[in-house]
Amino acid sequence: MPQILALNGSLRAASANHRVLEYLRAASKPPLTIVPGPALDALPHFNPDLDIDPAPAAVATLRAQIANADALLICTPEYTFSIPGSLKNALDWLVSSGSLYEKPVAIVATSTSRGLKVLAALADVLAAHQARIAIQTALHPAEARTHLTGDAAPHSATGRALAAVLAALGA
Numbered sequence: 239m240p241q242i243l244a245l246n247g248s249l250r251a252a253s254a255n256h257r258v259l260e261y262l263r264a265a266s267k268p269p270l271t272i273v274p275g276p277a278l279d280a281l282p283h284f285n286p287d288l289d290i291d292p293a294p295a296a297v298a299t300l301r302a303q304i305a306n307a308d309a310l311l312i313c314t315p316e317y318t319f320s321i322p323g324s325l326k327n328a329l330d331w332l333v334s335s336g337s338l339y340e341k342p343v344a345i346v347a348t349s350t351s352r353g354l355k356v357l358a359a360l361a362d363v364l365a366a367h368q369a370r371i372a373i374q375t376a377l378h379p380a381e382a383r384t385h386l387t388g389d390a391a392p393h394s395a396t397g398r399a400l401a402a403v404l405a406a407l408g409a
């Protein structure tokens with residue numbers, strides 16, 4: 239049963255990316271399951287001196303969750319043309335463990351400018367991890383707010399874009 243671990247690059251309570259992630263969770267069909275990962279502020283700031291055995295508890299948990307997952311789903315905003323610090327911090331904790339090596343990763347960037355720069359930045363970082371980008375999609379927060387509610391949602395352009403994400407993840 240394919241299990242997908244989902245990470246949200248936004249810590250905001252009213253996060254549009256959280257809304258997208260929850261839509262994908264609700265729209266995913268068995269045998270695919272999308273499991274939310276930890277809030278990324280649970281991780282300590284990355285410090286190579288702390289990247290030893292045993293790893294900090296929150297880091298060890300994240301690494302184990304990724305090891306158990308068939309793929310990763312990253313929903314994230316773009317911050318200052320790049321990757322939000324909390325998400326980059328999490329990715330840095332996954333270098334020494336090789337957690338993302340050949341791991342399929344789907345990325346949905348929901349951002350005011352549609353997040354094309356964060357997609358490019360993530361592509362570079364994930365290449366360094368030797369992860370495999372399964373699909374990447376960019377949305378505007380207004381689309382997450384208005385297109386992802388109600389019965390028509392799956393038939394909207396946004397819903398169709400997210401259906402393609404699920405398909406790429408094996409739904």
Ligand SMILES: Cc1cc2nc3c(=O)[nH]c(=O)nc-3n(C[C@H](O)[C@H](O)[C@H](O)COP(=O)(O)O)c2cc1C
Pocket residue numbers: 248249250252253254255256314315316317318319320348349350351352353379
């Ligand atoms: C510090 C900061 C920097 C931002 N920089 C960008 C940016 O470079 N490009 C962009 O499209 N949006 C940028 N935004 C706007 C976010 O994309 C937008 O607020 C988005 O909805 C945040 O995602 P969330 O709703 O999941 O928190 C920035 C927002 C913040 C708070």
